[in-house]
Amino acid sequence: MTNTTQGSTMKEGYAARKKAVNVAVYIILSVMVLIWIFPIVWLILRSFEGEKGMSSSHFLPQKWTFGNYIKLFNNEDFMFGQWFLNTLIVAIFTCIISTLFILMVSYAFSRLRFKSRKTFLNIGLILGMFPGFMSMAATYNIMEILGLGKSLVALVIVYSAGAGLGYQVAKGFFDTIPRSLDEAAKIDGATRNQIFWIIILPLSKPIIVYTALTTFIGPWTDYIFVDYFMKDNQETYTVALGLYKMIEKEFVTEYFTTFCAGAVVIAIPITILFVIMQRFYVAGVTGGAVKG
Amino acid sequence: MDYLDYVQMTKGQRIAYKIKSFFRGIPGAVGNFFRLIGLFIKKFFMWIGNGFKGYGSRFAKGDIGTKLSYIIMGAGSMFHRQIAKGLIFLATEIAYIYFMFSFGVGYISKLYCMNVKTTATVDGQPIDVFVDGCIGQEALQKVEDDWGTQTIVNPDTYDDSNRILLFAVLSLIITVAFFAVYIANTKSAYATQMTLKEGKKPLNFIAEMKTFLDERFHITLLTLPVLLLCTFTILPIIFTIFMAFTNYNEKHLPPGRFYWWVGFSNFADVFYSNPQKSETFGRILVWTLIWAFFATFSNYIFGIILALLINKKGIKFKGFWRTMFVITAAVPQFVTLLIMRLLLDKDNGLNAMFGTHYPFLDDGMWAKVMIIIVNMWVGIPYTMLISSGLLMNIPEDLYESARIDGANAVQQFTKITFPYIFFVTTPYLITTFVGNINNFNVIYLLTGGGPSATNYYAAGETDLLVTWLYKLTKDSKDYNLSAVIGIIVFIICALGSLITFNMSKASKNEEEFS
Amino acid sequence: MASNSKKAVALVLTAMMAATSLVGCNSGSGSSGGSTTTTSTAASTASGDASGDTSAEESVVDLESDETIKLIKDKIAAEAEKTDGKITMKVWCSSGDLKFEKTLIKEFEDKYADSRYTFSIKPNGAIGEDAAGGKIIESPKDGADVFNFADDQLSQLVEAEAIAKVSNVFNGNVKKNNTDDAVAVCSSGGTPYAFPKTSDNGYFLYYDKRVLSEDDVKDFDTMIAKAKAANKSVFFDIANGWYSTSFFFTAGCTIEYKDGKQTATYNTPEGLSAAKAMCHIAENVDNGFIGAAGSSGDNSTVQQGFKEGKFAAAIIGTWCGRDIKDALGEQNVGAAKLPTVLMDGEQKQLHSFGGYKVVGVNAFTKYPTTAQALAYYLTSEQSQIKRYNERGLIPTNKNALEDETIKADPAQQAIAAQREFAHPQGSSVGGKYWASNIAGLGSEILNAKGKLTDAELNKKLSDLVTQFKG
Known part of the structure; x- marks a missing residue:
């Protein structure tokens, strides 16, 4: 995010040529930005379109309206408000449980040394390579037997039960905290439990934020599991599935612009969250962990 | 080269050396991989053997x-x-x-009972049931009168x-x-x-x-x-x-x-014995690999180029450019992909705006190309973000010496920048490649696997193995087949990442040498 | 329990016989003379069924009589007892029908209201009529107790034993009141499994009278030429198996679904003729002809196309009738049977799928009688007439079909004219048929703008036949 301007003071011999190159770069960047921003702008403009249907040949709305946003929360076919709430609930619980699990597991793998550590790490790596929804049918059967079919609890479980496998990024972070801290605390008589809560966690704010945000965003964007798990139970849909339903064949004409409004509503908070946490994201990915 | 030569090198040369040896290590890593599998199996049996030994010796030495x-x-x-x-x-x-x-x-x-099957006649039709004592035949009771028919599950005998x-x-x-x-x-x-x-x-x-x-x-x-x-x-x-x-x-x-x-008949079906399924599998596998390759490297290379452009000396408003791209990356993928799908529709979106009818997503070849392009749109900002940070870490003296040798900008990129970033981001590349093999969203939300074709079994021309798996589960109810595909995807991913993981491990060992 | 109820039924039935012979007229309107003959035929077919009572089967129970209603209430109460007097049921219908279905369910609840139990019956529009069968099979216990579906899914449902037989009492009435075709479609191997609801699950031609005349719409080529001249298009979604199968029927291919096996003689000279006829039309693609609906689906495309004045004609069904009328104005809407197409050098009448929308009862329902009674109510004569008035969907009930407004409906006339060229779905196609391959043929032909050699087409057709085998 910072402007690096070290180069600007350097004296250059080929000033004119440099300038021409820079102008070219500006042009390329501007064109690219236009291409990249265009669909987003198109989406936002459509969400203010007063005319129904998706075949509009106009870029700007033919009739400006805010009605789509009202219709989003107030219509006969889709209970978007309910879905929004569902997603929020699922996201909050998933976030808390997953973050806790991830921190616990990655702390154990990073700072503690025990006999079967390597085995566990390998098993984790192997499990991560199975396609996530390969066993979706089986998982649904389990939920049914537990009496949790079609419930939000089932979603929270599905999203957070496997969270332990997502330890790589946090583990990479914990690895960078100097071990001497642990040693010093140990000499002072602290147990590993105390070290975890009192010393390591306060130092790990960035990774906690990163983990919490990613696990919070997950339920907002998952389509596969909700679709398979919730079947006909519209009361427990989440926004991703709900929005997808809006542009299914039966509804697309009537609800296309409403879909756009819904997409904007979902995209705004997530976009803000992502922009805030982008530096954690970069740190996380380039931390160097090999993930399955 | 021995240790003495190595320490005499400048920092830049050292990095160059490491990079070179990394690439030289690739064939070795593949061989190494198979050696490691052997080792692993050996180790596993040793572990079991030792377990028994310990188990026995503890018993022998134990008190009452x-x-x-x-x-x-x-x-x-x-x-x-x-x-x-x-x-x-x-x-x-x-x-x-x-x-x-x-x-x-x-x-x-x-x-075991699931193996013992007999045929009984119910309602005049032969159906498969299991021998008595395994699953009771009266387990599924049909209660029928003139007012209604009901199948009752008897929980005591039925499973x-x-x-x-x-x-x-x-x-x-x-x-x-x-x-x-x-x-x-x-x-x-x-x-x-x-x-x-x-x-x-x-x-x-x-x-x-x-x-x-x-x-x-x-x-x-x-x-x-x-x-x-x-x-x-x-x-x-x-x-x-x-x-x-x-x-x-x-x-x-x-x-x-x-x-x-x-x-193993499902596996046989997928590999050779059932032409519909095996040919579909072959086509989808090939496309999955092509897709994963192009999706990974197109994003990667263009992402780095974009980062280079933004970070070029003398370019102003770096923060602005970056933020513009980050915003598109930040919008949830399922939203951007659904928008793209509507934008690229044959009769709506872009086509409507320009009054054309390009079959962007309706023709197999078009759709495949469009998917890769849209994926670039989705993915380049991510790579840009990641490589931006890395670019600043490249030691300046590498460029210095290159310039003295008369290398131009392109040569600098291909000889220094790219190998350096490639070296640092190998683990990331592996993850992305495996991730792309499993990339459900881009395909399913963009084309739904379509366009449909006459010669695919329960799939369309742009289906990947994972989306095929999903469709087999959800639409055509071939749960057994989808399980087979899941296992195959797992094996592909596991093999791929183990080989490359070994490779980067080998190069890390090289590092320890310094 | 079963034998008890049989006795009770026998008793009631004898009472009914007496009652009917005295009153002479059955439920609602309709001629009493006709009803006696149907009764006897229905009974004679029904006697083939499993249940043992002999004398009782000779007549059809009058479901509207007070005694029967009371008896049904007793049945419902007995079923409700197991769940603490509360009947919780789910009904799947298409999302468009949701509101209408709600009113019908309300009526049903009022009709059978009783102090011994309370109803909680919820219609659900999440699973449409095209998907209901598949979803029921996937997990019957999660499925709706009563579900609306298209008749082609019946064989799958029966195979999976997920659908309940229509019990004798209701079946007698269903057989008596609905057209023979509709009743036939609802049974499998001689056993009735569903309640016929609407007879319009087929397609025909809607056109704009201002652009095309009655003569223009007789053959496809003229129609396209005229539409092109007016800078409009003809829409026929041949990238959709349901529509494109028309060509194969026309060419005389046999398409059969039996014992879970799909056969189709597409890899024959007839199949090739059909494919070539498709190619011939596809030459005009995006130039007077639109052959694929794209991601918005056939219905939306048609609605939108007429609304924006892009379409001169479209091959679609009654479910779009309302929108087309709204877009063109009632007086400008024409409906006709399908046009002829150029096949093997001559004009041949296009055949079609002519299906029914039906209602089924989940085999695993906790409330078998209640569910059957509800399914019957949803498809009864009054409900079918209301459905026509509210939703414009054509009934299967004989009396309802005699209704003057329905008779005069151009859509109904078009369906009737197309009927002799329409093929039933249930016996022709199973679930595997709709897997994307048949759609693939259409879209490949469209993408090539019809420019495919015979060899290429033959290859595609034989691929197609292989894929049907599953």
């Missing part, structure tokens, strides 16, 4: 309590005055035995195949877990015996509990996550793997119908 604990769990602990611990072990054993006799054995034996398989797998997992506790029990008995022998006092229960906050804190931390992982990830995966060996498909759907073991 330890020996007793081989049959009655917790006996050793109680014998050594660790009553609470002993009781817990004992309770575990009792609970396990009770569970197995009331539940587990029945289901595990029904796994659908799903429940049998699921509970059997559960019983097996619990057995494995019990076995681990059992071994821990004998070890603990022996360890306490040794402690006593040395004249020390064994830990009392409370003190032992306290170790779970310290020496054995990892157990405290890992128990719950592992437990949930076992129930909701490992159990379903094992279930699904078993499913691959059954005929669980449209024609054998519980609860109305049963399914049973068919051995």
Whole structure:
């Protein structure tokens, strides 16, 4: 995010040529930005379109309206408000449980040394390579037997039960905290439990934020599991599935612009969250962990 | 080159050297990989052998309590005055035995039943049922009168195949877990015996509990996550793997119908014996690999170029440019992809705006190209973000010496920048490649696997193995086939990442050399 | 329990016989003379069924009589007892029908209201009529107790034993009141499994009278030429198997679904003729002809196309009738049977799928009688007439079809004219048929703008036939 301007003071011999190159770069960047921003702008403009249907040949709305946003929360076919709430609930619980699990597991793998550590790490790596929804049918059967079919609890479980496998990024972070801290605390008589809560966690704010945000965003964007798990139970849909339903064949004409409004509503908070946490994201990915 | 040569190099040369040796290591890594697999198998059997050896020797050297604990769990602990611990072990054993006799054995034996099939005539139609004693024939009762027909499931005698398989797998997992506790029990008995022998006092229960906050804190931390992982990830995966060996498909759907073991015939179908399925599999596999390759490297290379442009000296508003791209990356993928799908529709979106009818997503070849392009749109900002940070870390003297040698900008990129970033981001590349093989969203939300074609089994021209898997589960109900595909995807990903992982490990070893 | 109820039924039935012979007229309107003959034929077919009572089967129970209603209430109460006097049921219908279905359910609840139990019946529009069968099979226990579906899914449902037989009492009435074709479609192997609801699950031609005349719409080529001249298009979604199968029927291919096996003689000279006829039309693609609906689906495309004045004609069904009328104005909407197409050098009348929308009862429902009674109510004469008035969907009930407004409906006339060229779905196609391959043929032809050689087409057709085998 910072402007690096070290180069600007350097004296250059080929000033004119440099300038021409820079102008070219500006042009390329501007064109690219236009291409990249265009669909987003198109989406936002459509969400203010007063005319129904998706075949509009106009870029700007033919009739400006805010009605789509009202219709989003107030219509006969889709209970978007309910879905929004569902997603929020699922996201909050998933976030808390997953973050806790991830921190616990990655702390154990990073700072503690025990006999079967390597085995566990390998098993984790192997499990991560199975396609996530390969066993979706089986998982649904389990939920049914537990009496949790079609419930939000089932979603929270599905999203957070496997969270332990997502330890790589946090583990990479914990690895960078100097071990001497642990040693010093140990000499002072602290147990590993105390070290975890009192010393390591306060130092790990960035990774906690990163983990919490990613696990919070997950339920907002998952389509596969909700679709398979919730079947006909519209009361427990989440926004991703709900929005997808809006542009299914039966509804697309009537609800296309409403879909756009819904997409904007979902995209705004997530976009803000992502922009805030982008530096954690970069740190996380380039931390160097090999993930399955 | 030996150590002396190496230390004489400048920093830049060292990096260049490392990069070179990394690429030289590729063929070796592949060979190494197979050697490692051999090693792993050897190690595994050694581990089992050692386990038995330890198990036997502990028994031989154990006192009466330890020996007793081989049959009655917790006996050793109680014998050594660790009553609470002993009781817990004992309770575990009792609970396990009770569970197995009331539940587990029945289901595990029904796994065998899934093999024994006879044909009976119901309503004048032959249907497959299982021999008596396995699954009661009266389990599914049809109650019928002039006012209504009802199928009643009798829970005492009825089990659908799903429940049998699921509970059997559960019983097996619990057995494995019990076995681990059992071994821990004998070890603990022996360890306490040794402690006593040395004249020390064994830990009392409370003190032992306290170790779970310290020496054995990892157990405290890992128990719950592992437990949930076992129930909701490992159990379903094992279930699904078993499913691959059954005929669980449209024609054998519980609860109305049963399914049973068919051995490897599903795998045979996918690989050679059923031309519809095997040809579809072949086409989809090829496209999956092509897609993963292009999706990974197009994003990667263009992302780096974009980062270079933004970070070029003399370019102003760097923060602005970056933010513009980050915003598009930040919008949830399912939103951007659905928008793209509508924008690229044959009659709407862009086509409507320009009054054209390009079959962007309606023609196989067009759709494949468009998918890769849209994926670039989705993915380039990510790569840009990541490589931006890395670009600043490239040692300046590398460029300096290159310039002195008369290298132009392009040469600098191909000779320095790209290899450097490639070297640093290899793990990321592996992850992305595997991720792209499993990239459900881009394909499913953009084209839904379409356009449809005459010669694909339950798939369209742009389906990847994973989206095919999903469709097989969700639409055509070929659960067995989808399990086979899941296993194949797993094997591809595992092989791919193990080979490359080994490679980067080999190059890391090289680093240690310095 | 079963034998008890049989006795009760026998009793009631004898009472009914007496009652009907006295009153002479059955439920609602309709001629009493006709009803006696149908009764006897229905009974004679029904006697082939499993249940043992002999004398009782000779007549059809009058479901509207007070005694029967009371008896049904008793039945419902007995079923409700097991769930603490509360009947919780779910009904799947298409999302468009949701509101209408709600009113019908309300009526049903009022009709059978009783102090011994309370109803909680919820219609659900999440699973449409095209998907209901598949979803029921996937997990019957999660499925709706009563579900609306298209008749082609019946064989799958029966195979999976997920659908309940229509019980004798209701079946007698269903057989008596609905057209023979509709009743035939609802049974499999001689056993009735569903309640016929609407007879319009087929397609025909809607056109804009201002652009095309009655003569223009007789053959496809003229129609396209005229539309092109007016700078408009003809829409026929041949990238959709349901529509494109028309060509194969026309060419005389046999398409059969039996014992879970799909056969289709597409890899024959007839199949090739059909494909070539498709190619011939596809030459005009995006130039007077639109052959694929794209991601918005056939219905939306048609609605939108007429609304924006892009379409001169479209091959679609009654479900779009309302929107087309709104877009063109009632007086400008024409409806006709399908046009002829150029095949093997001559004009041949296009055949079609002519299906029914039906209602089924989940085999695993907790409330078998209640569910059957509800399914019957949803498809009764009054409900079918209301459905026509509210939703414009054509009934299967004989009396309802005699209704003057329905008779005069151009859509109904078009369906009737197309009827002799329409093929039933249930016996022709199973679930595997709709897997994307048949759609693939259409879209490949469209993408090539019809320029495919015979060899290429033959290859595609034989691929197609292989894929049908599953």
